[in-house]
Amino acid sequence: NSGTSQETGQGVTYKIGFNSSATGASASLGLPEAKTAEMIQKQINDQGGITGPDGVKHDVKIVIYDDESVADNAVSNVTRLIQEDEAVAVVSTTGSGTTIAHIPVCEENETPCISMASAQPITVNADTGETYRWMFKTPQTNGHAGEWQAAYLKATGVSSVCILYTDDGYGKDCLANFKATAEAAGLEIVYEGAYATSDTEFSAQIAQVQASGCQAVEVGSTPPVASLATVAVHTALPEIPITLGHGVCNQAFIDTAGAAANGTVFPCGKITVLDQVADSDPQKTVLQKYIDDYTAFTNGEPISTFGGHAWDAVEMTLNALESLNDGMSLEEQRTAVRDYLENQIQGWPGIGGVFTMSPADHNGLTKESLLFVTVEDGRWVAFPESEW
């Protein structure tokens, strides 16, 4: 499917596949992602496409699908994007489990896939420990979050911790990473309790937290249940410190947890706490622009980190496409994009952080991509290590 450049300097149309969970269980994450993709499409159209190093202009079409938060649909959609829509690269998808399900499709079809989910096994083969060739991901990992949380708890003199987490992909990943980092930091995990996303009461977990006598509680969930759990812990044990994961870095958490959110601490992507980010920060301009654009595009819907993950993934791909000369076959384009992502994304300031990818690291982020914050009077306040 090689296209030839015409006299007008107009080359083939590049297609970027985009699949997120715009509906279903992960809709609150997937919907802003899908909207971000739409926004970028509009921006490219307004610019009249992208231009390669050879000066040839290319239209870009982002083909957007919804997988309804179901693994089967994710696999189908990615297959369709790769085989039918002939996308050069695919951005997919919102959830870890759903992404992991379509890894074989990306690898077998030798097409770069960038996930917006955070779990480790997305880029690293859990059985062999090797990094997948075609899989990338943009979110900060829960491992990074765990490092912050463990360091904080350690610094405040806590020695035993309870973990409450949602019985879903995010919660399980929080648990695994927090446990690993906390134990490495010498903290004792005295209780782990899960609940379902739809739960409204937590007396069973709270009773066991009380019985276990821990000194701090870590909550690994996303709103709304994160808010309910936080409120429940706060109501029963008003004094106990509560740490959370970066899944609560959206306005919804503060809105729905109310007073119980005050005093909770957690690491956040910089996007949610832009006013806390120093002007010198390399991400500052990118963040500001994304926030402005997204707010304008959606008529003032609250921005979320997840839209940011989509932005990073699509923009990286666009950068890669801009590096291509016209006249390549689809296979060549895919390989070139992959190579670009792996080798040329160096010190790349995005929404999720400053990315530096390598053959061994298809995420490219460090703990510093997150900022530690606390909530005061319903507002996020930066809470740097010096203030602990």
Added chain:
Amino acid sequence: MKALWARRNLVNVIAFTVVLAALGAVDIFRPFGLSFSALTGRVVTLDTMIRIGILTIVVVGLNLLMGYAGQVSLGQAGFYALGAYFSGILSTLATRHTILPGITGLWWWPWLMIVVSMILTGGFAYLVGKPILRLKGNYLAMATLGLGVIIHILAGQFPDITGGYDGLTGVPRLSIGSFTLWPMQRYYFLVWGAAIAVIVISLSLVDSRIGRALRAVHTSEVAAEASGVDAEQYKVQALVLSAIFASLAGSLYAHFQGAVSPSPFSFRASVELVVMAAVGGLASTWGAPFGVGLIYVVRDLLKSQLERLLNVRSGEYELIVYGIILVSIMIFMPEGLTASSVQFMQGRRRRHGNIEPQRVQSNGTVEDLGQ
């Protein structure tokens, strides 16, 4: 009469097989650069066809259970999940846990494990079916619902065994000797071969002593018993058989996806299976492939065309329209695709036919048989 029936079935099966084989062949040989999806105007892809084939196997079983034996199951996705997980876990024992390290390279091991999965799932269905099938009507549906949900939840729990919420990866492709049933074009033949075999089995069953016993149990258990039919035994047999079919489908699914995670086996999936069975037509084996097919085609059409038509992001709109279409299908074809189209054709042909059957309710009794 009888011979005629058998011949009609045979003709249908052959025609069906030929059409599917031809479609599959197109994608292998690509005459004039034509691919399968080009044939369907890029609406239905080969991936979709394989999924239709896999679910057809489940729905044929569900049809036997619901349509013929009249025992509703709202937990069929549970058996489907068991098949997928058993196959997934057993075929990756060596790579994941270094249990039986020698089996990694053996091509027949996954095949054997498919059979083992079927036996395990069937055995499980037998164990739970015995007590549960004493219940009638909606109560059975509820019990199976509970089972399905429990299996779904547990599937996400034990990371060492099931891979937890993220699921199990690295399920190997199937092969015969050194001939790998992959890429998809090859797998297509395997899946549809299995689906057709299941359809043939079901057709034979329905038209036998067993099939009649099941249908009799459906209408009136007392009358069936009085005619010498062991209602309980046949209900259990139907449940076990449907579970075995579901397990087979689950195994094929696992080797198709290469990964198994809990999300496709939720309560919602069980409901969707029932929807597919009903859309195709309960008590009609041929309803299964067409019911599953229709649901998939509608969804794929919406996915690929809605954005173009309405100029909106698919997501929510896709589901809204899908819901409306589903409701419309059931309003206008209450007995499902196959029954309704048969009626439609017969309405043309049979001007002077015999008495139309009375309105028969889902349980097969006439509406007013209230004593």
Added chain:
Amino acid sequence: MLKLEQVNAYYGRVQALRDISLEVSEGEIVAVIGPNGAGKSTLMNTISGIVSARSGQITFAGVPIAGCRPEQIVRLGLSQVPERRQVFSTMSVADNLVLGAYHRYRHEHKETIAQDMDFVFEIFPRLKDRIKQMAGTLSGGEQQMLALGRAWMAKPKLLLMDEPSLGLAPLLVKEILRVSGELRNQGMTILLVEQNARAALDLADRAYVMESGEVVLAGSAEQLTADARVQTAYLGRKPVSN
């Protein structure tokens, strides 16, 4: 009171009633007899609106009712003892009877309705013994009593009875025939389908004979009882050849 003109009804493509014309005047008992499958029940169901007539006129008390829904027709004062009884099987005997008077609750006192229930229990003391039992667990004959009682509870102007004696013991058959006469004397009009032709003709003022969807004979009860064809086919005067 009830008048059918040229009524045709179909099941699917099969014609079950052919050009039926029939009349019932106020205060009469009219019987319809005929062999199995003649269309007697279909006739009853067409009048009560369960089967819709494809063509023809049905007027009840001056109101055209062809095309009306059954529940509307009931409200006009027409009630049916249906074939196969149609009792509410998982509801109690009392509830079944109370529901018989459903459309009367809007404008009548509960006491009058309770009195009618006592009347039913007087005729069928067995039902009183079983008052809390679920209708579906009653014996066949008890259910038939319940269906009759339920129809009486509606206090209809016109009562349609489809084989009221079905499954009833001989003593009770006599009893309901007696009660039917009594009801007529109280001003109720009755249209009756019966296999027990002799009893039906004894009770009725007039009768119709139906065969394969058509009215083949009509006349006063005496005329029909004397008719040779009726005698052989329905009264068993001559031994039936086999």
Added chain:
Amino acid sequence: MRQFFRGKIGKIVLATGLVFAAIALCVWLGSRQRLLPQHYVQLTLDGMRGGSIYALMALGFVVVYRVTGVINFAQGEFVMLGAMLCLTIHKLPLPLPPALKLIVAIIAAIVLATLIGAAVERLTIHPARRSPPVTLTIITVGVTITLRAGALLAWGADPYVLPAFSTLALEDHIFRFGSVILQAQTLWIWGTLIVVLVLLYFFLEHTIMGKALRACAVNQRGAQLVGINPGRMSMLSFALAAALGAIGGIVLGPVTRPIYDMGLMLGLKGFVAAIMGGLVSVPGAVVGGLLLGVTENLAAGVTNPTYKSVFAFVILIAILLFRPQGILGGTGQATEEVK
């Protein structure tokens, strides 16, 4: 011996024995978790709150099932609609004092949800009324999909808040008895449940209209023959179920954070509660809901809360096996009658 346990007294003895055994097991397991007495009280209280919501949901299922024989999968969506409509109306800038505003929002939401319920019946169930219940049940699945996706479109995927009735704010008033906690909203929920139960029970069991509703499901032809309009009854039942659902959603609103897909799990649990109660019995549904809420919470509390939902469904299966006609049932629903 076997004979004894089949008899009435034997059954009571057996049941009491089982209950005590369950309590003993519960305490033993709880002691391993180092639970204190107040924890059991707390678990029971909270279980009763969750159970009350299940009960309200279950009542909606019962109402529709009794009348139409249809399992209304859309019941959960009415809960969601109730909560969402209420908070949306509450957010409107109406010039009213806060308490009145909330009352207006509640009433308006219930009315709207009821109308939607009636409209759903007219548009989807009524045209298919001649079809078997399976078909109608599948229609409600379609309705569920459409309603939920519509809600996602209208309200997005983010959670919202509905103020607590007592404080008219996000933070509810909390009663503390030692270390046992009770939210004021819980009292609202219980109060609502009691009022609804009494009204509904009276309506369904002691009015002619209630009996007529029931008759429709038992024998539609028979119902028509006594002058009941099954179409209207079907609409009434859906409207009533929608209202019940909306009421449930509204009282639950302040203790949860309403979100477009909240109907999913609630619907499922409500359904389970309805089955436990026998699917046709109003008091049964309430007992079923409470029992489900309390036992799942206690079981979760004394063992591993991860398996809370598993417990719920295990309880379901256990009840189906030992009392298929439901906890309070005795209607012989699960057996066939022969004549």
Added chain:
Amino acid sequence: MPPILEVKNLRKEFGGLMAVFDVSFDVQPGEIVAIIGPNGAGKTTIFNLLSGVLPPTRGDIRFDGQSLIGLKPHVITGLGLARTFQSVQLFGNMTVMENVMVGCHQQATYGLIDAAFRLPHARREEHHIRERALAQLAHVGLESHAEEPALSLPFGRQRLLEIARALATVPHLLLLDEAGSGLNHSEKAELEQLIRVIRAGGVTVLLVEHDIPFVMSLADHIIVLDYGQKIAEGTPDQVQADERVIAAYLGQEA
């Protein structure tokens, strides 16, 4: 000859209600025996107890010398005891022919696997079943309706079909519950004839019926029930003359 059916002190309670109260009777092979009695006397309940649909509260039932207590209905059918129902219970989703073929269920032995793969032995048996079913239909005169849906038959014919289905199980004893209700005079005469033919074929018949002339001309022996108790037993003439029977059931002028 030993009786084909012995009922001893049979009792069935529903809650507090004695539907059948210590009833005993015997049926001799080759007889036509009728059970009569007022509505709700317990006749159908006795049939339900005999056929295993309901478990008795106490008492014993012996069929060909074997106790039927605790056996499941299909087992009892297999022993050679068949029945029809007061409210016709046909399989509405099947044709007339298939209804009778269900009756032949135990005349074949092939199982799930044989059926699934259409093994030759299954086909052979199936063929056999068809022939038998057709023969039964011919027996009751319904062979021309074989391929029609069962429920499109008029009510009277549906009763005949039920009898054919019961006969297809090859019974020694046939229980007919109000087989004549809803039939007119000439149809009853045909039924009477059919029952005689059945008996002539070596099948013992036990029937419940409210039509007195019909019963009196057909039955060799009559058992009368009232309120669950046997109040009389004997030949038609004996029973007809019994005071209690007249008071409870027949009425004065019968």
